[in-house]
Amino acid sequence: MNLARRTMNTPALAAIYEKAWRPAVFYLASGRTMSADRRDAVAALRLDGAQKVLDIACGPGNFTHYLSERLSGSGYAVGVDYSEPMLARARTDNAGPRVAYLRADARRLPFADGSFDAVCCFGALYLIPDPLAATREMVRVLAPGGRIAITTSHGTDSPFGHASRIVGGWSGLRVFDDDTFPELFAALGLVDIDQRVHRMFQYVSATRPA
Numbered sequence: 493m494n495l496a497r498r499t500m501n502t503p504a505l506a507a508i509y510e511k512a513w514r515p516a517v518f519y520l521a522s523g524r525t526m527s528a529d530r531r532d533a534v535a536a537l538r539l540d541g542a543q544k545v546l547d548i549a550c551g552p553g554n555f556t557h558y559l560s561e562r563l564s565g566s567g568y569a570v571g572v573d574y575s576e577p578m579l580a581r582a583r584t585d586n587a588g589p590r591v592a593y594l595r596a597d598a599r600r601l602p603f604a605d606g607s608f609d610a611v612c613c614f615g616a617l618y619l620i621p622d623p624l625a626a627t628r629e630m631v632r633v634l635a636p637g638g639r640i641a642i643t644t645s646h647g648t649d650s651p652f653g654h655a656s657r658i659v660g661g662w663s664g665l666r667v668f669d670d671d672t673f674p675e676l677f678a679a680l681g682l683v684d685i686d687q688r689v690h691r692m693f694q695y696v697s698a699t700r701p702a
């Protein structure tokens with residue numbers, strides 16, 4: 493297991509992730525606050541009621557719970573992560589009547605095709621070995637008419653990109669081209685593809701045609 497994956501598996505990081513690590517590290521990398529990212533996630537996923545939402549690599553549930561509170565009727569959100577310490581924090585800090593957490597690997601999701609109306613993965617694809625396979629899995633479990641939204645690194649020509657090429661294999665962090673996810677989404681038949689870039693991060697969302 494590489495350094496990034498080992499770090500995500502420690503109780504110490506899980507304990508400080510939502511209140512300290514995420515706000516500081518993501519603000520430096522993207523210039524954006526978690527509140528702004530949460531609001532944009534609701535808009536990108538077009539949440540407005542009884543949807544079934546899947547949050548991949550949910551960490552301590554810092555988005556899953558927020559998204560679940562935007563749902564109504566039979567709507568619910570499921571957070572999936574492979575790290576037990578992160579899931580333990582999620583169950584303690586971000587429980588709610590419309591939230592459930594499950595341990596699974598993003599590359600092999602234990603859900604049938606088309607099970608969710610909205611699927612998201614924030615701040616994790618650069619940590620996941622074989623991130624494109626994980627993205628295909630997200631699209632597989634997305635229902636026709638549903639929305640997918642991801643946030644991940646961008647900028648292979650930036651100093652961050654050059655550094656990641658040198659230490660990438662050891663650290664477990666990677667940097668993606670701007671084209672990677674829009675092209676993959678288009679190849680998978682998704683439409684209405686939107687990409688925004690904030691410093692070292694890209695935000696990409698799309699619709700699976702009905």
Ligand SMILES: C[S@@+](CC[C@H](N)C(=O)[O-])C[C@H]1O[C@@H](n2cnc3c(N)ncnc32)[C@H](O)[C@@H]1O
Binds near residue numbers: 548549554555574599
């Ligand atoms: C930086 S946290 C992101 C948490 C949250 N989504 C956010 O945006 O703040 C990355 C998470 O990805 C999870 N992760 C990494 N590889 C994974 C995999 N293959 N399957 C499921 N979760 C994975 C880690 O355990 C960690 O909790």
